[in-house]
Amino acid sequence: MELPRQRLLDAYRSMRRIRAFEDKLSELVTAGKLAGFLHLYAGEEAVAVGVAAHLSDRDTFASTHRGHGHCIAKGVEIRGMMAELFGRSTGLCKGKGGSMHIADLDRGMLGANGIVGAGIPLAVGAALTAQVKRSGGVSVAFFGDGASNQGQFHESLNLAAIWKLPVLFVAENNGYGEATPNEYASSVPDVATRATGYGIPGVIADGMDFFDVFEKAGTAIERARRGEGPTLLECKTYRFYGHYLGDNLAYRRKEEAEEVRQTRDPLDLFERRTAGEGWLAGDELRSIDAEVASEIEEAVSYAESSPFPTPADVTTDVYVRY
């Protein structure tokens, strides 16, 4: 499938932003500059970007604990994200959310979520809003293979199916729920199989291949916009850094991650395909790499030079009015 050049360049920039952002966080943690729990999205870029390429601000994402990639793909401002991770008052959530709760409702980003599976019904609710208000919007629930064993997943699929809600369920199957392999934790190897139980389409995409995700997500999103209901799209993917930054990775062979990085890195696959087809030139991508690198550096400087919240902020924003 050939896309307009600009859309290809945008998709690459978005994937590169995610990779550069996550690699930078890894560096910052090593340097002792960041606090808290960080679950990095590196390796899964093609999923968020392949889906987001079909959407605009009227459409909604509900995300996971591994949410940076979804935020960036949805157009959330990088400086605000970085400042949030540094716990500064200029952060998107004024330093109150941190990595697992970055949200930007103006961009249709309904939040990363610290509870596995909890974003799924939120996306169903956003789809309910779209249906009741006839906004034409679609919502997307991202979740991991681990969440597919949560009750919220099953209840949400059923509810969305009976009400034919405009929602896309995107299972990011990276093979592991925390430190437990999916083949142990799930009764079926493919999350998509579970769509059958709810009478909705279940589709598998290569989550490392932007083009495969883009095409299959597009079909599902069009179906949702036509009012024909939800689809479960499973994207087979891989998390380069493990569950969280600092993970000992003892549950997987050392060679496993290295092999995926060498042979199935979604950015490499994208470049190979676009170069092979003659759609994009390598130097165009290198100049995007350079722009993104300086954008990330600028975000770090912005965050580091931003003020911290004050202790009085502890009790603000609990309610609209109390």
Added chain:
Amino acid sequence: MAREIPLLQAINEALHLAMQSDPDVILLGEDVAGGSGRADQGIEEAWGGVMGATKGLYKAFGPGRVRDTPISEMGFLGAAVGAAATGLRPVVELMFMDFIGVAFDPLLNQAAKLRYMFGGKARVPLTVRTLIGAGLRAAAQHSQTLYGITTSIPGLKTVCPSNPADAKGLLLAAIRDDDPVIFCEPKSILFASGPCPEGEHVVPIGKAALAREGSDVTLVGVGRTVHVALEAAQALAREGTSAEVLDLRSLSPLDEDAILTSLAKTGRLVVIDEAPPRCGIASDVAALCVDRGFDLLNGPVKRVTAPHAPVPFSPVLEDAYVPSAAHVLAAVREIG
């Protein structure tokens, strides 16, 4: 105020008014209509809610806004939170508050915290209506008084009316509130009638009400226990003791000033709660009196609560379980 209607009808009127005045208000819950999907057989709105609170709403506002849900509390409460955060104003019926166990995350970690976690950029105008309390011989899993749980969670508001006028006014306030509100309906007084204004009637959340004025002792109640307190106050009056009865109405926010004002007047206080004694409203009110009102006290604060036990089935046991006027009188006598 001459008109008297049952508390249940007051709830129904508030729902009608809220849905009429705001197209963003939708209703979700198990059997809020009942019989959905059988219009072709001439079946519509089979129940109108398990107690009948939502009768007529499906017919008035249609299947888009009044939705029967599967028995799937976590799914539809979670969806309601998502809908609230994206522009609707959902009213969810959680049939019995006991079912909060299978649906807790959407309340505890989502509705209560989105606004805070997002630095004030989200609003979750969600109302959860739910039945509480003993009185219908429904036993341990359909009779609990669990408002203490939601009261303890920052980000949620919790209210509980004791009469039809407050039920109508507090429910309208809850639905129009931009924060998530848990609206508790004491099932033992659902069918009790009382005065209730027609048309618009809003009672502000966070304000207690004086149910009876007095000067010798303050009796604090909520929901059904307001009636227990009033019954005790009548008996005390016959003995020459003037009891003031304060109806909390709102548990979060708690009207601390109203409690302390009454305590300043009487110097003695008994708080009556249908929940078990630990970590609950009664303990909260007692702690407030000791913490902020110590110098006002002429005796110990007494808590009259259910025992630290599940709600039993046998009518004999259930009647012994819930606080009664006799328990209140005994507590008042203990503090002179």
